[in-house]
Amino acid sequence: MTRELTQNRIQKIWEPTKDDRPAPRRAAGAPHFANPPTVIVMVGLPARGKTYMSKKLTRYLNWIGMPTKVFNVGEYRREAVKNYSSYDFFKPDNECAVKIRQQCALAALRDVTSYLKDEGGQVAVFDATNTTRDRRELILQFGSENGFKIFFIESVCDDPSVIASNIMEVKVSCPDYRDCNKTDAMLDFQRRIECYKTSYQPLDPDQYDRDLSFIKVIDVGRRFLVNRIQDHIQSKIVYYLMNIHVQPRTIYLCRHGESTDNLQGRLGGDAGLSPRGKQFAAALAGFVQEQQLKDLKVWTSQLCCSIQTAEHLGVPYEQWKALNEIDAGMCEEMTYDEMKEKYPEEFALRDEDKYYYRYPAGESYQDLVQRVEPVIMDLERQENVLVICHQAIMRCLLAYFLDKSAEEMPYLKCPLHTVLKLTPVAYGCKVESMSLNVEAVNTHRDRPEEVKRGPGTLIRRNSVTPLTSPESNIKKPRIDDLDQAPIHELPPTGASLALCSPSRLPLSLSQTNRPPVSEGGFTLSLSKVNTLEALHCFILSLCQQPHLTLIPSDQHTQRTVAQRTLYTKNLRRRSLGLRDVLQPMKLH
Template sequence: MVGLPARGKTYISKKLTRYLNWIGVPTKVFNLGQYRREVQSYKSFEFFRPDNEEAMQIRKACASNALKDVVIYFSKEHGQVAVFDATNTTRERRVSIVSFAKEKGYKVFFVESICDDPDIIAQNIADVKVSSPDYLNCDKEEALADFLKRIECYKQTYVPLDDEKDRRLSYIKIFNVGSRYLVNCVQDHIQSRIVYYLMNIHVTPRSIYLSRHGESNMNLLGRIGGDSGLSPRGHKYATALGTFIKSQHIKDLKVWTSHMKRTIQTAEHLGIPYEQWKALNEIDAGVCEEMTYEEIQDNHPEEFALRDQDKYRYRYPKGESYEDLVHRLEPVIMELERQENVLVVCHQAVMRCLLAYLLDKTADELPYLKCPLHTALKLTPVAYGCKVEHVFLNIEAVNTHRERPGVSFTKHVHLLQAQYKIIKCIIDSANLTLTPFQYASVASDVVWHSVKVAQHVVNQTFSQAILTLGCRINDHT
């Protein structure tokens, strides 16, 4: 990164890192301010004076430590992109970075944020700078005055990237948060994707609404995929969603759906023109389309087990993986970044992928994000992330969420053990006379069957579980 303080460098760093990690390029931010705070607590702007020799040595040492950590990240942690989040405002500093990269065999791409709009600068300072760790327990007015003096210190030595002198460097210059761009000497596909992404983002206040379609007939049957229409409760939700959206009084709202009946039928109740995206279609389950999870386990036990081992990368035979879905959704993310207020009516797997991007979730977390039916999410971008509001529209629906294996196993074993205690009370109250051998046989069989039920029938209701385990007791008595 290159630029004066309060020009959005950290915002760009975090957003770019989130995007690259989401598309599968391991990326990490190395923020120089954090390294500085580890060695010396902040006192005042005097630390950033160009004639403060002692402070300059500390800052150089911090930069050196950060670059050493970059080497570790690439060599030991399998990283591919390191974002060096610092001002890097002098040509001397940038030359040292290029020399370091050349020695290690790395490529360098500079992202310079230039801003001379006083309103944008003032907003950025108010949003994040006066509340930074440097100004904890400090009066806001005093913090503002000190930070403005810090900027003046940097201005004394700031040398922007130059079209002529730096013509051999790879870089993008961003003027006033995207009003104009200058791109130079892009070297590879990663740099191309970075440029394309940075040219699509903006900071205009807006809200992104995400909702799954209303409950479908396939949902009622516990079947995945397919292209069924809405259930009666699904139609009720679609009407309720339309009422909710109207109550929000959203300016120039865009509505996107998939090509599937259930999202289109949901959007038709909104009374707003909608755009259909094939990229928003639900994950393709291949040979498992329109099956229940129990049928998949019975008919394709190996596939069922493989998916539980790595749900993000597992690909259904003749279908897709979550990883495939992320790549399919990349154009949607780009357009989502370009737009202002948008409502996306989509599907469970698709919504998980979009949420993982917006909330900076890992590939491991992504397939298990909870996206219940009949709940709208309102996401409002803030300084370095998104504020999330969950709005349940009071229309009941089936639960299509499947817990992470291991978590659900433990949860249901505990539940069924509690149910076994209830069954024991039933046996005792019925005055059944069992020999110690019979009682031990019943107990072991019920506990064993509890584990089996927990493994294979995780969506069983309480009453069904009682009935199932009760049958095991009847077999013995």
């Protein structure tokens, strides 16, 4: 029985106009979020891992594209009081010290405001003890006055061994105890904790704090208590905190053995190992045996060279599609010289912004970050792991562990036949590079010193190939120009659809005079489908502000690749292809 679909047409369209262009964004290339900024407030006694969680969480949020910064009140206090004497400074009856600490907290909050309002920040982490309800009420009032969401993270731990370990590994080496031996530092810090205990008021989920948004991390992740999660950012924070652990472990990262495509300098592909690549695979097996790692897990991609490298180990391995190399789209299996000759504009665009640049019908480094995020979550849960992956994937993983920026990520050096040993430490990650003494071709390409733009070259992050000539009548606006637009009614006619079958960018763009569009504007051409509302809902869910013009069109059979690209500032941030979602709709 044929299912009858609704015939109601789309009632609203979005059309970019010349007069309603937005002000420049605060942070070029940073994702735009509809949510107000978030302030993460740490809560708990000293030596409970608050700073560890703050730094780790900040690293993760920056890596996924949410500009985040830690504001540690202890650093403000050290700046205000140059010479720390003893735990007496933290006694609740020390009125002078209490005033100093209060002023330091207020100074940190002022900097939080500047960061979130003026510097393009999306999340600020307020790292302090915040053990009293009065202090937390002050922070809630601060958030209300500035339009910030407040999310509390309380770390509760009563395990003496964990507390002692934290003090010895981190606290005794902090600037407060620079000229003090470890025994005296340990004793003083324990007394400092006792000072805080006298006024500590934990978060109360049953009564006093039941309306607040927070997570309690109990005994370093043995248990969690989550209360009133309000948005996507808070849910990601909770999910991340529930995956991390502090047990000692080692992560080994390496690329597959040299492939035949590597020898020819080709992008992507699924070639097998070269003779030297097979030699590296055998050397890697010997290296793993020498490490004598307990319960080592081996992860590979689903590509031939990665699997062949793992097969020499003689141990079970797990294949991850998410670890496949970056998809070069139409440039797949080309050399750099071939790409430069065939698509010179694309080659130049890639050099301008390698992180955001997306290969035509392929992926960008930003897409890879979204793709490998589940891998990061699983890595945080594991103990000893060997990951055999590819150059771009390895760069994404390294950028997370080493806290590298989006600008640095695409140029991190990840040579073939080299194993990187990552050992998480207190507030970071220790890296050791070990070459297995098997020669290999160098696939690293340095950042261009100077990028020259020719006539007609556009500053874009989404690729459109082939590019039109400077004399073309089709004008391609900057992505940042398509931001806000007025709403207009759709004419009461049927819509039409244009799909490009092999491409990941299946919707078409055309410039037309029906209805009039502002200079440089685009219209989206859809064909006759009964699932128009479903398609529209999907686009709306994918793009918070899609800014598309829906028009009737019968001329959708002759399209260039440049016109077969949905060119919006929001869609370029999504790694999922529309074709994968539209295919089940049985469009005609």
